[in-house]
Amino acid sequence: xxxxxxxxxxxxxxxxxxxxxxxxxxxxxxxxxxxxxxxxxxxxxxxxxxxxxxxxxxxxxxxxxxxxxxxxxxxxxxxxxxxxxxxxxxxxxxxxxxxxxxxxxxxxxxxxxxxxxxxxxxxxxxxxxxxxxxxxxxxxxxxxxxxxxxxxxxxxxxxxxxxxxxxxxxxxxxxxxxxxxxxxxxxxxxxxxxxxxxxxxxxxxxxxxxxxxxxxxxxxxxxxxxxxxxxxxxxxxxxxxxxxxxxxxxxxxxxxxxxxxxxxxxxxxxxxxxxxxxxxxxxxxxxxxxxxxxxxxxxxxxxxxxxxxxxxxxxxxxxxxxxxxxxxxxxxxxxxxxxxxxxxxxxxxxxxxxxxxxxxxxxxxxxxxxxxxxxxxxxxxxxxxxxxxxxxxxxxxxxxxxxxxxxxxxxxxxxxxxxxxxxxxxxx
Amino acid sequence: xxxxxxxxxxxxxxxxxxxxxxxxxxxxxxxxxxxxxxxxxxxxxxxxxxxxxxxxxxxxxxxxxxxxxxxxxxxxxxxxxxxxxxxxxxxxxxxxxxxxxxxxxxxxxxxxxxxxxxxxxxxxxxxxxxxxxxxxxxxxxxxxxxxxxxxxxxxxxxxxxxxxxxxxxxxxxxxxxxxxxxxxxxxxxxxxxxxxxxxxxxxxxxxxxxxxxxxxxxxxxxxxxxxxxxxxxxxxxxxxxxxxxxxxxxxxxxxxxxxxxxxxxxxxxxxxxxxxxxxxxxxxxxxxxxxxxxxxxxxxxxxxxxxxxxxxxxxxxxxxxxxxxxxxxxxxxxxxxxxxxxxxxxxxxxxxxxxxxxxxxxxxxxxxxxxxxxxxxxxxxxxxxxxxxxxxxxxxxxxxxxxxxxxxxxxxxxxxxxxxxxxxxxxx
Numbered sequence: 001x002x003x004x005x006x007x008x009x010x011x012x013x014x015x016x017x018x019x020x021x022x023x024x025x026x027x028x029x030x031x032x033x034x035x036x037x038x039x040x041x042x043x044x045x046x047x048x049x050x051x052x053x054x055x056x057x058x059x060x061x062x063x064x065x066x067x068x069x070x071x072x073x074x075x076x077x078x079x080x081x082x083x084x085x086x087x088x089x090x091x092x093x094x095x096x097x098x099x100x101x102x103x104x105x106x107x108x109x110x111x112x113x114x115x116x117x118x119x120x121x122x123x124x125x126x127x128x129x130x131x132x133x134x135x136x137x138x139x140x141x142x143x144x145x146x147x148x149x150x151x152x153x154x155x156x157x158x159x160x161x162x163x164x165x166x167x168x169x170x171x172x173x174x175x176x177x178x179x180x181x182x183x184x185x186x187x188x189x190x191x192x193x194x195x196x197x198x199x200x201x202x203x204x205x206x207x208x209x210x211x212x213x214x215x216x217x218x219x220x221x222x223x224x225x226x227x228x229x230x231x232x233x234x235x236x237x238x239x240x241x242x243x244x245x246x247x248x249x250x251x252x253x254x255x256x257x258x259x260x261x262x263x264x265x266x267x268x269x270x271x272x273x274x275x276x277x278x279x280x281x282x283x284x285x286x287x288x289x290x291x292x293x294x295x296x297x298x299x300x301x302x303x304x305x306x307x308x309x310x311x312x313x314x315x316x317x318x319x320x321x322x323x324x325x326x327x328x329x330x331x332x333x334x335x336x337x338x339x340x341x342x343x344x345x346x347x348x349x350x351x352x353x354x355x356x357x358x359x360x361x362x363x364x365x366x367x368x369x370x371x372x373x374x375x376x377x378x379x380x381x382x383x384x385x386x387x388x389x390x391x392x393x394x395x396x397x398x399x400x401x402x403x404x405x406x407x408x409x410x411x412x413x414x415x416x417x418x419x420x421x422x423x424x425x426x427x428x
Numbered sequence: 429x430x431x432x433x434x435x436x437x438x439x440x441x442x443x444x445x446x447x448x449x450x451x452x453x454x455x456x457x458x459x460x461x462x463x464x465x466x467x468x469x470x471x472x473x474x475x476x477x478x479x480x481x482x483x484x485x486x487x488x489x490x491x492x493x494x495x496x497x498x499x500x501x502x503x504x505x506x507x508x509x510x511x512x513x514x515x516x517x518x519x520x521x522x523x524x525x526x527x528x529x530x531x532x533x534x535x536x537x538x539x540x541x542x543x544x545x546x547x548x549x550x551x552x553x554x555x556x557x558x559x560x561x562x563x564x565x566x567x568x569x570x571x572x573x574x575x576x577x578x579x580x581x582x583x584x585x586x587x588x589x590x591x592x593x594x595x596x597x598x599x600x601x602x603x604x605x606x607x608x609x610x611x612x613x614x615x616x617x618x619x620x621x622x623x624x625x626x627x628x629x630x631x632x633x634x635x636x637x638x639x640x641x642x643x644x645x646x647x648x649x650x651x652x653x654x655x656x657x658x659x660x661x662x663x664x665x666x667x668x669x670x671x672x673x674x675x676x677x678x679x680x681x682x683x684x685x686x687x688x689x690x691x692x693x694x695x696x697x698x699x700x701x702x703x704x705x706x707x708x709x710x711x712x713x714x715x716x717x718x719x720x721x722x723x724x725x726x727x728x729x730x731x732x733x734x735x736x737x738x739x740x741x742x743x744x745x746x747x748x749x750x751x752x753x754x755x756x757x758x759x760x761x762x763x764x765x766x767x768x769x770x771x772x773x774x775x776x777x778x779x780x781x782x783x784x785x786x787x788x789x790x791x792x793x794x795x796x797x798x799x800x801x802x803x804x805x806x807x808x809x810x811x812x813x814x815x816x817x818x819x820x821x822x823x824x825x826x827x828x829x830x831x832x833x834x835x836x837x838x839x840x841x842x843x844x845x846x847x848x849x850x851x852x853x854x855x856x
Contacts, residue, residue, distance in 0.1 A: 119842065122772075180848055311841055312769040333775050334765025341740040344550075346829055347761050350778035355844065401774055401841040413739055413829040414547065416783065420608055426854040 036081075040064035043084050050091055052124025054116040060084060061105075073116055074108025096319030096393075100386040110388070111365075114396035122402065142282035142327050144261055148234050150327035151280060155235040159214070161378055165367035170214040170241075173276035173306065174357035174405045184363040187356070192220040195275060197425050198349065198409045199302050201225040205270040208232070208296055210262040210289075211277025215242025215255070221273075222254040229255045230269070232262055262292060269296045271303060278307035278336075279328045286331075286338040294343035294412070302348075302411040302418065308357070309333065309404040317393065324390045330403055340410055348418055349409040357405045358398035365391040464509075468492035471512050478519055480552025482544040488512060489533075501544050502536025524747030528814040538816065539793075542824035550830065570710035570755050572689055576662050578755035579708060583663040587642070589806055593795035598642040598669075601704035601734065602785035602833045612791035615784070620648040623703060625853050626777065626837045627730050629653035633698040636660070636724055638690040638717075639705025643670025643683070649701075650682040657683045658697070660690055690720060697724050699731060706735035706764075707756045714759075714766040722771035722840070730839040730846065731773075736785070737761065737832040745821065752818045758831055768838055776846055777837040785833045786826035793819040 044058040044066040055070035059077045078084040083103040087094040098104035106113055142150065166172055167184040175187035176194045195217065201207065203226030212218050212231035215238070221227050233239050239259040246252045262277065263285075272293040281289055293303050308330040315321060316328055333350065340347055368375070368391055376384050397403040411418050472486040472494040483498035487505045506512040511531040515522040526532035534541055570578065594600055595612040603615035604622045623645065629635065631654030640646050640659035643666070649655050661667050667687040674680045690705065691713075700721040709717055721731050736758040743749060744756055761778065768775055796803070796819055804812050825831040839846050 122841075176849075178849065178851075311772045311774050332765060332769055333778075334762050334769055337760060337762030337765065341760055341762055344739045344829075346739050346780065346782075346832060347778065347834075348780045350775065351850065352774065352776045354774075355846070355848065399844065401772075401843075404774060406775075413550075415829075416827070418783070420783065421604075421606065421854075422779065422850065423606075423854045426849075426851045 037064040040081060040084065041066050043081070043088060044078075046088055047084070047091070050088070050121075050124075051117050052120030052122075054120035056113060056116060072108075074106055074110070074113035076113070077105045077107070079103040079105070092318045093322055096323060096386075096389055099389050100323075100382050102381070102385065110392040111362075111395045111399075114393050115400050118396050118400040118402050122400070142280065142285060144263065146327065147261060147280065150325075151235050153326050154324065155213075156237040158378065159237055159241045161375065162214075164371040164374060165364050167363070167367065169216050171216045172213050174308075174353055175360040175363075176353065177356050177359055180359065184360070184367075187360065187363075188216075189220075192217050193224070194425065195273065195304055195306065195407070196221055196225050198407070199271045199273065199304050200419060200424075201227050201271060203227070206230075206268075207271045207273055208265055208267070208269040210265065210272070210274040210292070211280070212238070212242060212257065213276065214238050215245055215257060217273070217275055218242070218255045218257070219246060219249060219251055222251050223249075227254075227270075230258060230265075230267065231255060232258045232260055232265055234259065234261055263288060265292050265296060267296065268298060270298070270301065272296050272301065273304050275304075275306040276308075278305055278339075279325070279330055282327065282329060283331060283335050283338065286335065287342045290339040290341075290343045290345060293339070293410075294345060297412055299412055300415050300417050302409065302415065303345075304407060304409050305336070305339065306407045307331065307336070307405070309336065309352075309406040311401070311404060317397070320390065320393065323386060333406060336406065336408060340408075344413040345410045346413050346415070347408060347410050349407075349422065351407045353405040353407060354398045354401065354403060357403070358395050361391055361395040361398065365395065465492045468509060468512065469494055471509070471516060472506075474516055475512070475519070478516070478549075478552075479545050480548030480550075482548035484541060484544060500536075502534055502538075502541035504541070505533045505535070507531040507533070520746045521750055524751060524814075524817055527817050528751075528810050530809070530813065538820040539790075539823050539827075542821050543828050546824050546828040546830050550828070570708065570713060572691065574755065575689060575708065578753075579663050581754050582752065583641075584665040586806065587665055587669045589803065590642075592799040592802060593792050595791070595795065597644050599644045600641050602736075602781055603788040603791075604781065605784050605787055608787065612788070612795075615788065615791075616644075617648075620645050621652070622853065623701065623732055623734065623835070624649055624653050626835070627699045627701065627732050628847060628852075629655050629699060631655070634658075634696075635699045635701055636693055636695065636697040638693065638700070638702040638720070639708070640666070640670060640685065641704065642666050643673055643685060645701070645703055646670070646683045646685070647674060647677060647679055650679050651677075655682075655698075658686060658693075658695065659683060660686045660688055660693055662687065662689050691716060693720050693724060695724065696726060698726070698729065700724050700729065701732050703732075703734040704736075706733055706767075707753070707758055710755065710757060711759060711763050711766065714763065715770045718767040718769075718771045718773060721767070721838075722773060725840055727840055728843050728845050730776075730837065730843065732835060732837050733764070733767065734833070734835045735759065735764070737764065737780075737834040739829070739832060745825070748818065748821065751814065761834060764834065764836060768836075772841040773838045774841050774843070775836060775838050777835075777850065779835045781833040781835060782826045782829065782831060785831070786823050789819055789823040789826065793823065 040060045041064040044064060047058050048066060048068055053068035055068060055072050057065055057067035057072040057075040059065040059075055060081060061077050061079050083098050087098060167188060169185055169188040171188040176191035177187040178190050201221060205227045207221055207227050207229045209218050209229055209231040212233045215231060218229040218231040221229050239257050242257045246255045310330050310332045313332050313335055316330060321328060372384050468488045469492040472492060475486050476494060476496055481496035483496060483500050485493055485495035485500040485503040487493040487503055488509060489505050489507050511526050515526060597613055597616040599616040604619035605615040606618050629649060633655045635649055635655050635657045637646050637657055637659040640661045643659060646657040646659040649657050667685050670685045674683045738758050738760045741760050741763055744758060749756060800812050
């Protein structure tokens, strides 16, 4: 992560490569056992081509280098031919693993690298290959016990760790930046107000929250909107943290944290809110989630679901799904419709905040890098690199439009007590 | 349409009916050939029950009457048992036809009647019956020539007729009421600004409009936003009207009206806009519509589709589909996703304006009733009643949440030049 872009484009070797006859047919590039460099170049070209020939230089440490015609924004160096070959066998997963264990290094800006890779590969990757990758990596299921395992894997690795880089709100979901220059905490607070105003919470009302993280939104609703909240979460660590916080802030009488699955929500409420849980529900369970929401709400009920999404149905990047978020999935709007349509729930408003998530993640990554020594002390270097790649890759995914962020407001079908326009969201 | 609600609940006959043992099993209510009234009552009860027993009194002219327990909001009178029997055979279509030809009359407020019927039947109608009705009434197809026939049926019946009740804008789509008390023309103008601001039109840009009605929005965009517009429509009457209007208003150099199908749109544009055409496209053709939009737009492209919709996939009310809008269909958001998802188009914003459409239709119905003598002179009494039922039924459909109105803003996937928030829509 040290070399600037300039250094990548001015070196002697790059010029040599640029002059070499690399644009000819595959025959002339066939590997020759007597020429290690030629073989490596051929393999590196396969990597570049697989990724849609992004403006990136690919290299083997101390050996061959290739780059597509454009000025490269970064250099990816494989420690050995073995790393290179294994990456070619399963590029998306192996790239992440090799970056994490240090057998692959990046010179240049990691986010910028991932952005150009996302852009180029979106244009290039044949759908059969994506399907083959999907088949090779089966998703983890979200049964009641499966969900517990999946959630434990990510959210229970330590509240201290998350508190290093989530900002003071401990909100681990997309923030809402009233202006692009807003600070992280300010934007997280604005997001919570945005959500509460979208469902027009009124004092004395009751809210059920499905998936409450460290409990921030529930406390915010109780404190600023005078509502009672029951907040569900299956992460033991998060619930413990949230309960302690509610007690410390004197809100334990208004906010009840329940360590249980959203499928077990009972009771009746004025509003159903779920921010950042849908990614862990699984499309198969969307009608169940909708049934739970419908069952909770009376005829004046309304709700909000906030989730990472996609422009079209597609699995998450396989390395993310395997190493970071087992069982997670980001739905398209068409898939999200399966939550609402079976229960005649009426979608009132959808807002796509993907550029806000890119900005949120930039702030998180900044804090994360500033705390990387402490992360290394808590875990190890591999963990530091793995989570850096996850955060940087997520920035790239949102900034390139690979991922979306949908906030969907809904109401029961016959609820006419809904906002006449959305102007109230924008008039303080 | 004369008697007040009070008169419906105070008559002697109603009290008698209320006291009669009508809540017992079907055996005791079987028709007796010797008792015409008993048979009619049995048939009327079938009608009431089919509709979910709304608070409506059902009667045969000069004969039997029944009503469900609640205070009726209106009385529906069948002119004869023949009308009653034929209505039972095909209730949704025959109700409309009988109302139109006068063999069924309504005392009380027509809109209120239809609202209680929509509400009760939504709770009561078994899905097998809706499917049977759907099978009995096959939709008209939207091939290139089929679409021309379908559009001609509705939109080419006379610009003079429409000008009687659409207000001065001649906009035949849902208006946007900044406040519920806004006037019709003001709300139609606000809608056009809302649409233009949602896609952020800038002077010098080019816009393609798919389905332009009488050309109002195209002229508005050219006049107020300084854009060039190519506007497509297959209604010959509407295009002729629009061209004349553009020439009269000195905008013919900026706005070109093309009498052709959206499938034949060519060229590149900064924005793709379609307000109130999707209802005539047919779900099967949604990917085609999306392909056209994608093909039109460059990497900074954005678009807006405004359409009547549903909370879940369902055919239109069969009488409306048969008599008023052949080939028309109001999609769910899940179905609309088929426009965007195959082409990686990114949905940025969805706004549901169903209560605005109920208000628009109330204004239209008011103007229509005020001009009913002139409509009768243009057509006949049957036509007057038919269109009254269509407008009143549409108010009821939107006010009860049977129909929705979705405005969907979208952009090409990699377009980051999109509004940071939606605040600009609400700050003049």
